[in-house]
Amino acid sequence: MAQPNDLLAVLIDADNVSQTRIGAVLDEIAKYGTASVKRVYGDWSKERLHGWLGAARDHVIQPVQQLENVSGKNASDIALIIDAMDLLHTGRFSGFCIVSSDSDFTRLASRIREEGVTVYGFGARTTAEAFRNACDQFTYLDLLESARQDVAPTDAAPKRMPGPKMRGDTTLVTLLRTNVSGASSDDGWANLAVVGSLMRKQQPDFDSRNWGYAKLSDLVREIGLFTIETNQGGGGVRVRDKRKA
Template structure:
């Protein structure tokens, strides 16, 4: 996770993101650094974007006007991409947050990462895999809650242990990451495991299965031993190492 003083550019595609989720997105972004640039792109003459105007004002997001001059061409995407490259070349930003469910930003995310700059993606579950994988980390909007609703919203439904164990992609990913991060004794630092699996699966998030923390998800599978680490934090080991 980035340091709080690292500068971020948050670029939002109003055509592909519901305004109701932006508060939650910005709360998540705050954990990565300071959003010194916040822009939302769209054709503000269109009535369908009317609900965005209040949200943009509330969260101090700069609306960027882009007229849809040609039918069938997404001028909004082009404007966002051009601005992103201009901001990238200032060398001011440690990371970019691209908020969209559109695959058109796949190459943009890859190009930013080529410069050694981190890309955080946010979008709905329908977001194409290519864009998700082009980001360093991708978070589904469906797992985010508005900060003001945390005390009233029902807790997300947790996937039960048996169903977790039948999720072959989840299990193989966790086991492979534990092996990669483990020491000679088979134990691995849990935070290192999380780092490894997110490098391999940018959209990996324990909240996708209804668990707030990675440790909760790992314990719920009942396939791993989880214990306090001597130096702090938690360590994890595949139960198969113990013959369980």
């Protein structure tokens, strides 16, 4: 489980992500640890990236200049990958945050995970499935923006889906029931935090906010297929399939 003192390296592809999104991304990253390295890669001679320089200053992100020497070749991606491997080999970081929707980073994410280091991906809903699945956890940018009042989302954030409609989502229902069963003890009860962790491992882009719910517990209550209650004396929330009652 992520700890507040975990050191994270945040690597941002400026060609692929708007600077207007970075505040929301950094707010989310703060939940997983301390962003001790923050770098954004791009060719700052390009007019369309000029807004990034102000955002980098405001959020204390180091801009890394990478001239595009040959048209059509993304030198920034290569620079980001080289820096990621250099940082990985220091052994200092518990996690890497790759902020991009570019599937070219799929192998980078896989390589970092081979070292037992967590990879958090952040990108658009158009991000290739291969890159999403190469991360331990992948979060869609529009979900983060919807929680901030100072940002006008560029993508429509999901609206809260009612229980009957969620019950018709066979993929969601199967994922929930399978993992509640897998995490349950002999009495059928499972710790909801463990269930959520298992679901992320199977589907890295799983997030209750995709259905409009800030918390997994809110989604589980609304879907109506499970009994959910707070553990007596602490210990979080537990859940049980109503069919097992």
